[in-house]
Amino acid sequence: GLEPPEMQFRPFRTVRAMVPLLIRRRPTVVFLPSYWHWSLMLNVIARCVGARTIMMNDTHAATSQTGRSRMAFKALVVRQFGAALVAGTLAMAFFEGMGLDERRIFAGYDVVDNAHFASGADLARANGDGTRRKHDLPQRYILSLGRLVAKKNLSLLVSAYADVRTRLGDATPDLVIVGEGDERAALVRQCIALGLPTVDHHPGGEVAACPAAASVHFHPYADYAETPEFMGLADMLVLPSTIEEWGLVVNEAMASGTCVVVSDAVGSVPDLCIDNVTAAVFGNDDVQELSLVLERLCTDDELRRQLATGGRKLINSWGLERFAAECLHAIEAATST
Numbered sequence: 001g002l003e004p005p006e007m008q009f010r011p012f013r014t015v016r017a018m019v020p021l022l023i024r025r026r027p028t029v030v031f032l033p034s035y036w037h038w039s040l041m042l043n044v045i046a047r048c049v050g051a052r053t054i055m056m057n058d059t060h061a062a063t064s065q066t067g068r069s070r071m072a073f074k075a076l077v078v079r080q081f082g083a084a085l086v087a088g089t090l091a092m093a094f095f096e097g098m099g100l101d102e103r104r105i106f107a108g109y110d111v112v113d114n115a116h117f118a119s120g121a122d123l124a125r126a127n128g129d130g131t132r133r134k135h136d137l138p139q140r141y142i143l144s145l146g147r148l149v150a151k152k153n154l155s156l157l158v159s160a161y162a163d164v165r166t167r168l169g170d171a172t173p174d175l176v177i178v179g180e181g182d183e184r185a186a187l188v189r190q191c192i193a194l195g196l197p198t199v200d201h202h203p204g205g206e207v208a209a210c211p212a213a214a215s216v217h218f219h220p221y222a223d224y225a226e227t228p229e230f231m232g233l234a235d236m237l238v239l240p241s242t243i244e245e246w247g248l249v250v251n252e253a254m255a256s257g258t259c260v261v262v263s264d265a266v267g268s269v270p271d272l273c274i275d276n277v278t279a280a281v282f283g284n285d286d287v288q289e290l291s292l293v294l295e296r297l298c299t300d301d302e303l304r305r306q307l308a309t310g311g312r313k314l315i316n317s318w319g320l321e322r323f324a325a326e327c328l329h330a331i332e333a334a335t336s337t
Contacts, residue, residue, distance in 0.1 A: 058087035082334030120228025121256035143234035148181030231256035254311035
């Protein structure tokens with residue numbers, strides 16, 4: 001699977017557990033992630049027992065793959081919510097376009113525990129080579145961390161990385177790809193075809209080079225405690241997605257004090273990623289542009305530090321405190337009529 005079994009969501013098991021709870025407790029307000037399928041069922045039941053419902057969602061126009069008639073019905077469903085807590089600017093515009101009153105839409109749904117990532121990354125930097133040995137990491141590296149699936153567009157990253165390596169040679173930081181998914185085997189083959197010495201650290205993974213000589217490293221899923229360690233020692237984090245509701249890994253990297261490189265298709269860009277201030281932004285289908293961005297950042301230590309500092313400063317206002325405050329605003333809006 002893409003995630004450990006204990007982290008995999010079981011929607012209908014959740015419905016079976018929640019229905020008797022809603023009937024017995026009769027809450028005043030219920031927060032529901034999404035508005036479709038199993039959440040739709042819970043929305044109906046919650047409203048039947050007198051609760052006001054608040055939708056939590058990070059969908060936006062580019063990620064909504066729905067026909068016109070189905071979208072019309074979804075808009076009808078959305079308007080039944082008393083308020084919405086959504087990811088950011090793009091999601092706010094999307095749900096306002098579906099008929100939800102803009103005064104009842106609040107941004108701050110997609111946040112992380114900034115303190116966890118900041119302290120973990122700083123500790124990893126202080127520990128330095130000890131952390132590198134723990135995870136078998138190179139001295140310098142470009143990081144990709146997340147699911148290895150098609151929408152993450154990692155083949156573009158591999159191609160751009162190969163271009164950079166032809167120009168900078170051994171001065172290029174290594175590429176470390178952390179995660180699970182059905183694209184892993186194809187990505188390993190792509191690296192080998194491009195002549196990039198590659199090592200797969202997964203159990204039973206194919207080793208195309210001894211780890212010491214590799215320039216591309218594939219690592220298994222990193223858990224919550226380990227993620228800041230990978231972030232903290234990276235030169236930069238790259239998220240090249242062709243479609244992305246938000247991209248929480250951007251929050252994690254910024255909180256870790258790590259330079260962020262992100263495609264313009266990532267949902268968090270309008271809110272978090274100010275080009276050349278808090279992140280480097282590139283066109284999601286432009287391998288040459290990504291290649292040039294990577295080359296510039298690989299060779300400009302000061303620019304990487306500036307972007308990392310800018311990102312960390314911005315993300316301080318986009319954390320758990322914001323989530324809590326916007327939840328309270330949503331509750332007030334949902335219960336005001």
